[in-house]
Amino acid sequence: MSDQGVRPRVLVAEDEPLLAGALERALREAWPELGTVEVVHDGPAAVERALAQTPDVLFLDIRMPGQDGIEVAEAVADDWPAERPAPLLVFVTAYDEFAVAAFEKAAVDYVLKPATAERLAVTVGRLRERLATRAALPATGELAALFARLQSLSAAPQVGLERVRIIRASAGNTVRMIPVQEVICLEAADKYVTVVTADGEGLVRMSLRDLAARLEGIELVQVHRGTLVNAACMASATRDEMGHYALKLRGLERPVKVSRAFAHLFRPM
DSSP: OOTTSSOOOEEEEOSSHHHHHHHHHHHHHHOTTOOOEEEEOSHHHHHHHHHHHOOSEEEEESSOSSSOHHHHHHHHHHHOOTTSOOOEEEEEESSOTTTTGGGGGTSSEEEESSOOHHHHHHHHHHHHHHHHHOOOOOSHHHHHHHHHHHHHHHTOOOTTOOOBSEEEEEETTEEEEEEGGGOOEEEEETTEEEEEETTEEEEESSOHHHHHHHBOSOOEEEEETTEEEEGGGEEEEEEOTTSOEEEEETTOSSOEEEOGGGGGGGSOO
16 A cells, blocks of 8 residues: 555556556556556656656656656656655666666666566565555655666766767857866756856757766766756855755856755755
8 A cells, every 4th residue: 555545556658558558457457456547658748647646656668759767757756746755666668687777776676568467466566565664754855865866877887978078069050169177067958958158058969868978077966857067166055945955156147956856965064
């Protein structure tokens, strides 16, 4: 049973309708005491429904349009209501067991496609155990730990990835050559990343995760699911009456928002 003493609620995010339907049916057979099982077929819908319904468990396909499963988990962790215990994560993937070993660091379990009844029974057993022992406490600390695990998964080394010290960023009809040391922060926007420097901004058509993994010679700190800042540029962090932090960066006039999941990085020592 869930922490609220009601039937556990599950959200399944899987972009292949046949697989999604099969997983929903298999879950209900393996877990008769389940409550609602909602199914969505893309990343943005998964984020919207997860935050609206705050289910106990998320089954997230690793590869989905809009946002992949890890990006969905990061977005949900970042905006999850503080009064609700953090959701339990299960990643759904077509990768073999060796490739998904890292997922276990960030999730309760993983399920290979197509899910077998035997393997799903193991997953359900793990979920039942976690739900039975999960404390009904504010999620802030739990979410911070979850976000840290997701970060380590996202930052896993990518074999054969080209490392760069100069970023080629578009600025209108000009391509700016930006040394990585001049970067103040990186901000995700749709399919682009805005590279912010003291001299202006440029766009890179790449995901934030992929761009950050390519950069060499800079220490980046994540302060929001869509924002990485140059550690050398961090000057101060100011907390408002609601407990939210805003970060002052050297070379940038405007403040940068710090999400709740990363607020612990700026509390006094």
